[in-house]
Amino acid sequence: MTTHQAPAISPVAIRERTGSISTAEIISVLKGEITALHISRAFSTEIAEEITANFSGSPALKERKDGVPGQYVGASHYRKDAATYFAEAKTARPYVDALFENLVDPVRALFDALKRELHKQGIELRLARSEHGQANICRALSWSGSGTFSLDPHDDVAQVLCAGIDYELSAVAHNTVAALNFYPSMPEEGGNLRLWNHKPTVIDRKSQGVETTGYPYSAAYLEAIPCRDFQLKAGDIALIDGGFVHGVTGQSGNGKRRVLLNSFFGFARPDLVLWWT
Ligand SMILES: O=C(O)CCC(=O)C(=O)O
């Protein structure tokens, strides 16, 4: 038996509403004032359906081979050095662009609006980059874990903190890592985004053997921590503080698959916000 102090319960501030996302709310998440923002019907179902069809038919659709069950189009920095990640981002770029074909890309629209607003405040927003290249605007994912979770409970900060010195984005781990999710397709049942009232520290991660990955936290570890589910529909956006433990509940219904577009961003310096996948 391992001895470990009960994980600390962290307060969360949640906002859920219908409509279009505002840059003020996005900045509130970036500053840690809002933990989770769920916007229902944030982008059109026609666009959602086209993106889903483009994802399913993509010649670049691949199975993940990094221990996280799922399919994807795009690049993930998770467990990769900068040279590998930026090379994969470059290879994937035309296929990520092709997800939006001749549509107005809702992720790019959000990025551009946030860039304009931050610029007014003297803050630059840009894609993470290195001598090896630059990040893409998003990656598309469909989780395929079976059982209680289709994506196991995890945090998004460990992977950033341990990204390595050749990544400029490591600096963001000391601030809020905002995780932005657009949902083009959702199953009939399940696939909820579950958020626990717990923001693990480095010591917590070490105790759970997830120091560099933040993935996965066990059911036993999370047992005594309150959580809440976001019931998502196609066309919704969820923007969360990725430092809080979160996961995706199991899916049922033999109809639609669950597809999301994901990006991360956060302050690297008081005058610079970086964006990556
Ligand atoms: O699929 C979701 O709703 C969450 C995705 C997520 O947590 C991640 O990509 O790190």
Ligand SMILES: [Fe+2]
């Ligand atoms: Fe995550």
